[in-house]
Amino acid sequence: TWGKLRRFTAGLLRDLDGCTVASERERELVQRLVPGYRHLTVVPNGLEPERYEGDFGPVEPDTLVFPGSLTYIANLLAMEFFLREVMPRIIARRPGMRLFITGRTEGVDLARLPLSDSVVLTGYLEDVRPRIARSQVCVVPMTVGGGTRLKILEAMALGTPVVSTTKGAEGLEVRSGEEILIADDPDAFASQVIRLLEDPALRERLARNGRRLVQERYDWREIGRRFEAFLEQVVAEWNDVDIS
Numbered sequence: 280t281w282g283k284l285r286r287f288t289a290g291l292l293r294d295l296d297g298c299t300v301a302s303e304r305e306r307e308l309v310q311r312l313v314p315g316y317r318h319l320t321v322v323p324n325g326l327e328p329e330r331y332e333g334d335f336g337p338v339e340p341d342t343l344v345f346p347g348s349l350t351y352i353a354n355l356l357a358m359e360f361f362l363r364e365v366m367p368r369i370i371a372r373r374p375g376m377r378l379f380i381t382g383r384t385e386g387v388d389l390a391r392l393p394l395s396d397s398v399v400l401t402g403y404l405e406d407v408r409p410r411i412a413r414s415q416v417c418v419v420p421m422t423v424g425g426g427t428r429l430k431i432l433e434a435m436a437l438g439t440p441v442v443s444t445t446k447g448a449e450g451l452e453v454r455s456g457e458e459i460l461i462a463d464d465p466d467a468f469a470s471q472v473i474r475l476l477e478d479p480a481l482r483e484r485l486a487r488n489g490r491r492l493v494q495e496r497y498d499w500r501e502i503g504r505r506f507e508a509f510l511e512q513v514v515a516e517w518n519d520v521d522i523s
Contacts, residue, residue: 289313297513299506302450318516320509323450324429325497328490331436335412341376341476343369344414344439346407346430348382353424355387357447361420361468362393368469370397373476379414381407412437415482416475420468421447431459432497435489440482442471452496458488 289312292298297318300306306321345361347354358380369376381401394400404410411417417434421444431451434441435458441448442460455461460475462468475482495501 285312292316296517297509299509303452304450318509318513320505322502322506322509323452323497324432325499325502326429326432326436326493327500328436328494328498331408331412331433335409335437337413338415339413340415341373342414343376343378343416343418343472344381344411344434345378345418345420346381346411346433348403349380349384349387349389350382353421354382355391356423357419357421359392360422360465361418362398364465365418365420365468365472366393366397368465369472372469372473378418379410381410408433408437411439414439416472417441418468418472419443419447432493435459435486436493438486438490440475440485441489442468442475444468453492458485458492460485 288309292309292313297320298309298316299320299322300309301321301323303321306319309319310316345354345358347357349355349358362378366376366378377397377399379399379401381404383403384400389400392398401410411434417430417439419428419431419441421428424446428443428447428449428451431441431443431448431453440460442462444463445461448459448461453459460471462471475485
């Protein structure tokens with residue numbers, strides 16, 4: 280399948296004047312498919328930072344949040360991994376910990392998840408911002424899936440520090456220890472969550488850096504300006520081509 284897709288993409292791009300991708304990783308893959316392809320740029324997913332400003336209520340102690348519907352298999356697998364492998368390690372250190380899982384659960388086989396009194400299924404929320412903003416840590420323990428994680432950008436915009444797997448943060452220009460904490464195995468993931476819970480200065484630093492990153496890199500207005508400049512460049516060079 281990859282071989283077919285590679286040939287199709289390479290052939291398609293040779294007939295197109297420009298191409299955009301959502302992440303630097305995707306840009307590298309396209310460059311490998313079509314070496315020397317000229318008009319290729321990253322146009323990431325984004326959000327409107329001002330929508331995430333304001334008072335959404337006080338932060339609640341010993342609270343985690345996973346903003347994602349369990350009807351999406353990648354989210355369900357993430358929670359299966361987290362609840363089986365990571366949550367018990369956290370509870371051993373912080374017995375009062377609660378995890379809020381937002382989003383729909385209709386049609387989901389919840390029996391595959393080791394649910395307990397420490398887990399709150401909120402169901403669909405008309406506005407997820409207060410729940411994220413009032414949680415101490417946002418966890419993104421994704422093990423599969425594609426694209427970029429808007430849930431991480433939303434948490435950062437709200438000032439909620441994030442602990443994620445490498446897969447969860449894939450496609451985002453984040454640095455572990457600066458805007459986010461990255462961990463992939465259960466012990467490391469649990470340790471990073473506990474570290475955030477017990478270190479207010481670290482939480483504040485990640486919150487501050489995360490907000491700055493969203494404003495500078497993932498604001499739709501700035502993304503739109505970069506995209507517009509890319510289109511103008513492609514069109515300008517196309518108009519200069521001698522087709523006689």
